[in-house]
Amino acid sequence: MQLGDARKGKLAHNLIGFGRALRRAGMPVDASRIALAQQSCALVGFDQRQDLKAALEAVFVSRHTDRTVFSELFDAFFRNPEIAKQLMAQLMPQTKAATEPKRSPRAQEALAAPPPISKPSKSVPPKEEEIKLDAAMSASAQHRLRHADFDQLSASEFRLVERLAREIPLPLPQFKARRSVQSARGDRIHWGRLLNEAGRFDGEVLSLPKQRRRLQPLPLLILVDVSGSMERYARLMLAFLHHATRHLKRSVYAFGTQLTPLTSAFNEDDTDKMLLQTNSVIEDFGGGTQIGESIATFHHDFRHEMVGRRTLVLLISDGLDTGDLTQLDQHLNWLAKQSSQLVWLNPLLRYDGYAPLAGGARLIAKHADQTLAIHNLDSLEKLARSLARVTSKQIHEPFNS
């Protein structure tokens, strides 16, 4: 870079600012990337905006899901020279509502984050707004939110909790697949390996390489209740499960008064997009509940989802059912028998003395292998732990026998 060249000096600053915005949007941008971006800019030149954009995209983006955010932020940064002003405007509550909804939530958050220290903000935003704009949280706030019931959160807190829930890892139990891997303590001899080893030691067999069957996570079926009483929990659980099981094979269905397949919505990479799509697909969001009917539909139309009695079924519901109980009993029985584990995730467990007395709840409790609470972040973490533990104990028995 030439000394004293004012335009190039600006570019370096702008790129750093841009890189930081991308980082706020959750993209892994480090200093070496920014340096690489500068090199690319010099190579590609500034004559064509599209080329510059493509070059920066090749350098900064490394995930398909980040492309939209990148594109929006690029446009925001490199079209409008008044970006600093705009950033300030984002902070003012009154200008916010009208012009917003064009960008995706992630790009929005990145732009809405506090401006760099060199530009101190003039107005102190009101309290409720503060949480909406600033994604960072104090330790005590985190602690409070961990134990707060999902149903009692304000809209902005709910959004935060939803983000936090996505970070909880969910280790799923595994089963022995057909394919084998080399292993120190396997039950069969790895012949190919044995011959190779012998070749290395003058034809002498010095060790017995072994192989064992590969472990693979269980297929997962998620049935989520989207009736009125479950609305908030359902949304949060969908976000949580979408992120936690993103590498796994899973099938997802929502039910209220009818059954809606959500698997294709779950194939979206971005959790926000998934939720949007879910909203548009589910017609009975916030309506009544007919669990029996819904599971009957599942039994009838989607039985192929249950392969080899291996599926782990997560039934997310409060068990407040208005449908036919005999039907529910019959189909739950089928579901329990076809699955390796039927786990009931029940938000009503937040009440200390809760007992499943309602008709539907009683039946689910009868057929479920275990019941777990899901009403706050703390219980979600417990859920993650106990799923890995309990199931690994119970599953290995039928498969080894």
Next chain:
Amino acid sequence: MNISIDQLVQSFESVGYFPDRRLATAVYLAQALNRPLLLEGEPGVGKTELAKVLAQITNRSLIRLQCYDGLEQREALYEWNYAAQLIHMRAAQTERNAEQIEQEVYQSKYLIRRPLLRALETPAPGAVLLIDEIDRADEPFEAFLLEYLGEYQVSIPELGTIRAQHQPITILTSNRTRDLSDAIKRRCLYHWVDYPERVRELAIVQHRVPDLSARLSDQVTQFIERLRLQPTANAFSRSPGIAESIEWAKALVALNTLELDPEIVQSTAGVIFKQRDDVAALEPLIEELLAPADKT
């Protein structure tokens, strides 16, 4: 080496590959900055083809490493030819002492070179190394690649370090059956290969299937484009890629088709879709998809 993006686009087109400008920019940067290029995208959008064509226009040889679950160093990098070594050992046992034998056994003629090593040893102008479907290999293999991609050198304990004479242009492709680690992404430039827009697809189909009439190729690309733009509600489990368009065009030529009509679409639906559900879902849409262009 010092060619512009425009020239790159031209030389791609001269061999029948029609990249969009974004892709050309990414390839240009990969070459200029000496970085591996990671291509992601739906199946059948021409990721692998890009590497082949790149080898062709740069006059480099293409070395391909197809990844699969359980791929290991000895299949990717090098392996000793144990059997030959064993024979050598037995034959030499009576005449030579252990030291001599050891020296002879670890010669490079007993080294079986796998793709990564071959890519390093390729003389000028170097190679185009295609690491295909990296997402199918497991994470340990990805970690093994890190050093290779960073330094372009490997150490073979018995022979020493082998460094690239001419750094290969490395193209990695992934179908996103799983997320790659950030470490590997950090070392690569990234490009998402999209379905081509109508004009570009038309050019591709016409180039690949020259026997197809202009009218029909127009209809084919329009049909496929509309298929891909179907709203999510009745989306198919897998949208047809460019490969499918070309296959379909070839099928239509083989059937001496003059014009698309519902009947011919139905009878050739198996070329576009490989899922029973998708073929069934296509049926009620055919009329709408075949409607003349001026309506949209």
